[in-house]
Amino acid sequence: MKKIQGVYKITANQKISGSYYHLKIAAPDIGRGVLPGQFVHVRVNDGLEPFFRRPFSVFRGGKSLEILYDVVGPATKQLAAKRPGETLDVIGPLGHAFTLPDKNIRVVVLIAGGVGIAPFLTLTDKIRLKKLDKILLYGGRTKANIVSLKAFRDNGCRIHVATDDGSAGVKGRVSGLFSKIPLDPSTTLIYACGPRPMLAAIQSFAAQHGMRGELSYEEVMACGLGACLGCAVQTRKGYKTVCHDGPVFPLEEVVF
């Protein structure tokens, strides 16, 4: 789909848990064209601080464009202060989407760390009606980092949660959950999104067990369009851009 740039109205921007916010933008032309795993590039304000746009995975597409974000720095802090009725300049949909499971796949395992849950709701929306065993392994620092379980349950996911402090689910890392579930590599597909150490652990476990899949990667980004080559990531096929070649890459491709 062609990339669209527009100025759109915010319809909702609410804190949902801890430092997590849920933003809805009335951008149907972008929202309707979004594929699972794609992102939008948002100009937080018209000024020079922050200077760059910020990329956000699309949490849900459709008539409304939804973003789940974690307030981690000055840009997301400014975003969190936006009220419904205010506008945002958005470019999207951008980037390479997740590959949907083919007919040999029986089990889909989604592995999310913290706000890394964001790209998976659109993905499960897309595969909701397929006869697949959908497993969501969801990790976070604490209970407040575990959100939107109902939406995933509604999409037919079996959910296993792990938190660093044990305040929700089991105490430990999400990569630990992954290694305990018996899976048949020939019929399983993995999708992972989260912090780099988590992705590295998933990549190494999947490689040992011959499992295939994809991961969604993050890097500081300027243009988001593949122009500046600033968001390069080292892959087994040389440097690639996260914005244009990614953010979704084959699980084995990124070099950690």
Added chain:
Amino acid sequence: MDLSVSIAGIKFKNPVTVASGTFGHAEDFYDDKELRRLGALIPKTVTLFPRQGNPPPRIVETPAGMINAIGIENPGVDIFITDKLPLLKAIGIPVIVSVSGANYEEFRILVEKVNAAGVTAVELNLSCPNLGKHSLVAQDPAAVERVVRLAKKHSRIPVCAKLSPNVTDIAQIAAAAEQGGADALSLVNTFQAMVIDVEKRRSKLGNFTGGLSGPAIRPIAVFMVHQVYRRIKIPIIAMGGIMAPDDALQYIIAGATMAAVGTANFIDPGTPLAVLRGVEDYLKRHGMQRISELRGSLQS
């Protein structure tokens, strides 16, 4: 209204272009008919051999700007000419190809290849190490003059020298380029800079240092264009933090023939066309018929 400008006898329909390295691959964002309204395109610098670029992180955000250390990642001049150039030429506006050689011989071959490929002009990216007595060609007047003279000898198309601002006296370097026979100058390239992550006590860039661009450098770049314009006679393609029409107008009033939008392309890809519209409006507002009335019209 006549917005057209000319460099070495070649006419460009208006003074607005895009700076090298800020536009490549974004072509698919635009409609060709929008792009066609620009005065020229300057794609990302190409080298003789493919370059994989610098290790990440390659960019860092700064107050009103950014530092980049991309490392001239590019597929090499041959692949550029066969795979990318036809698409750029098909847009239908002049293409000025930026090249960077690791030595004089590479510059010669690059200039010859680009000439054979049939483009409008060649821009020499002189911010590369190894040729001069100092760390960059662009910091050594003798090396600048020599590389420009060599390029001119092997080029039928106009040769533009892109200068680095990381010098004591940019007008002296500009004069050396003019002496070497340059048809035009591009100024300025980025300012050497770094940001330190205080927690890790490390540079925030994989390459340790990089080049600062964006509105943060604009007042310095405007002053440099002003200094150079007073010293030399050849046209200037100016760049440095152009985000809006007024920014481009400052450069033109300071003496620039063309103004290139660079870093702003990463923030708002609509900037070049917005700048063009704004320049046009300005001329109307001031009752000017030609852009040449504005060029170098700085009052003292």
